[in-house]
Amino acid sequence: MSLNELVKQCAKNDRRAQKEIYQLFAGKLFSLCLKYSKNKQEAQDNFQDGFIVIFDKIGQFKFKGSFEGWLKRIMVNTILLKYRKRNVLNIVTEEIPDEVIVDIDDDEVSLDFLLNLIQELPDRYRMVFNLYVLDGCSHREISKMLQIAEGTSKSNLARARAILKQKIESYQESQLSI
Amino acid sequence: MGNKKNIDRLFQENLKDFEVLPPNKAWSSIEKNLASPSTKRHVPIWAKISSIAALLVLFFSIGTIYFLPTSNFTKSLLSKNKTLTKPSDVNDSITDSKDVSQTKNSEKKSILRNLKIESEPTITQNQNAIENTEETTSNINVNPNEESNKYYLTDALNLPLENNSTDEIIKSKLNNSKLTVATIFAPIYINSFGKGTGIDEQFSDNQTSGNSSYSYGVKVAYKLNKKFSVQSGINLINLGYTTDNIYVTPGIAVIGFSHLSSNPILSRNETTSVLDNPNSNILKESLKTGNDNAGSLNQVFGYVEIPVEIKYNVMRGKFDLNLVGGFSTLLLNKDEVFVETNNFTQSLGSSNNLRSINFSGNIGLDVDYSIHKNLFINISPMFKVQTNTFSKNSGSIQPYYLGVYTGLNYKF
Secondary structure: OOHHHHHHHHHOOOHHHHHHHHHHHHHHHHHHHHHHOOOHHHHHHHHHHHHHHHHHHHHHOOOOOOHHHHHHHHHHHHHHHHHHHOOOOOOOOOOOOOOOEEEEOOOOOOHHHHHHHHHHOOHHHHHHHHHHHHOOOOHHHHHHHHOOOHHHHHHHHHHHHHHHHHHHHHHHHHHHHO | OOEEEEHHHHHHHHHOOOOOOOOOHHHHHHHHHOOOHHHHHHOOHHHHHHHHHHHHHHHHHHHHHHHOOOHHHHHHHHOOOOOOOOHHHHHHHHHHHHHHOOHHHHHHHHHHHHHHHHHOOOOOHHHHHHHHHHHHHHHHHHHHHHHHHHHHHHHHHHHHHHHHHHHHHHHHHOOOOOEEEEEEEEEEEEEEEOOOOOOOHHHOOOOEEEOEEEEEEEEEEEEOOOOEEEEEEEEEEEEEEEEEEEEOOOOOOOOOOOOEOOOOOOOOOHHHHHHOOOOHHHHHHHHHHOOOOEEEEEEEEEEEEEEEEEEEEEEOOOEEEEEEEEEEEEEEEEEEEEEEEOOOEEEEEOEOOEOOEEEEEEEEEEEEEEOOOOEEEEEEEEEEEEOOOEOOOEOEOEEEEEEEEEEEEEEO
């Protein structure tokens, strides 16, 4: 069965098609959730909530553009809605250079380590960093999605980078001292 | 030390294409929250409507069991002196029904017998027995149906309602509410088709007017789809009629209204004692001028109203416009007749020709105005015609009422 067929069957609430779609995209979407969420537990909650929304709205997919992109957008939106609600961050508008450089070897850090660093970021910083760096959104897009000013998005990104850099460096120091 | 590297590139390279599978239990908990596919597709709208209607029918019929054997009802039965069935028929029906009869019935029987003996001791033993058997046979006839109905209905209800409840969990999660609860208040204007009053045939030519009143209660609505909703609820409603041009003279005009169950005792204040004066000229004069002893009869009765209505959406927007149609079951809970003159008001007791259950057909408009996410006001002018208010012919009277039902609604 083609992907389009599967999507149509899902819209008719066909359980078998739903499971097939789930299996096709579970890996990609769950890793997305891991990046956007605070920890693994929340990632799992978000993943489940997002999939329920996906199956509820799957009838609205117009078969224009990539289905995977559509799935990701819904998933990200579900998560954003959740974290936007409990957003109490002080906005710091300070000028930090666009580029942040770290001294690092590729095999020095693990994927798990990097993922952990992202998860530990404050909610808003994590959202902005993910959207901008990993999913290629512009500050204008981010400002609309998060309902913040573009300048806020930029300064959030800079703060996120600074925090990440600082954490990587302190990790490297701790490794050296051992 | 390693290479200098842009921090963005570090994360991009490592995280862009990584894939982690969710834990196995994730699918089962998602599946739990999805609407069950087979049953949801196979429950058509008519089945949903009829299951809700069936629930209400069940509700009414339970109500019927408790409301029917009131003293009013038995009294009105007793006031007929004719015997309707031959004794042999009665005997047959007794033997038939014995198999089916339950302890409940025999209890009722004894209660009924007691009631009748107390209230009307002049009835002969024979008649009494016949009356009783009529009562019991009708009870027996009703009850087995009730029983089977109950099982049938609950069976029919189990499936779709359970699905609805799981449905509702998901729907509420997605902020798509279907269930609405509302408080209702309505000013009521009552009047009637046809001539006459509910009190006695002798007043059928008198002018009768309805009294303004009010109704209040709660309403529950369930949205079936985009266009149709079913609504029901429970309201208390007070109605009243005033029959004008009544002349009150103690012992003559008032005592013995055929549809009043108790004999009135007029208060003996100044004016009535004047009327006691045997001088008939004065009496006639006062009747002509019609001042002191001219008055009106107020019949006041109240119902517990259980409406079942279908709402059809005509227009959607800031204001939602709907058409509403349905019927109500009315259970009598208040019944009193007053005579009222310029000088005194006296209760004459309750009327015995009001049916303890009657129905009304309802039709009207409904305008919803949303004031908050889950909160909306609705204003609904309704026109309701009662079908069988009176158990005996009291003129050709058929009450109707107009009410503007306003309510504060909360969506779940």
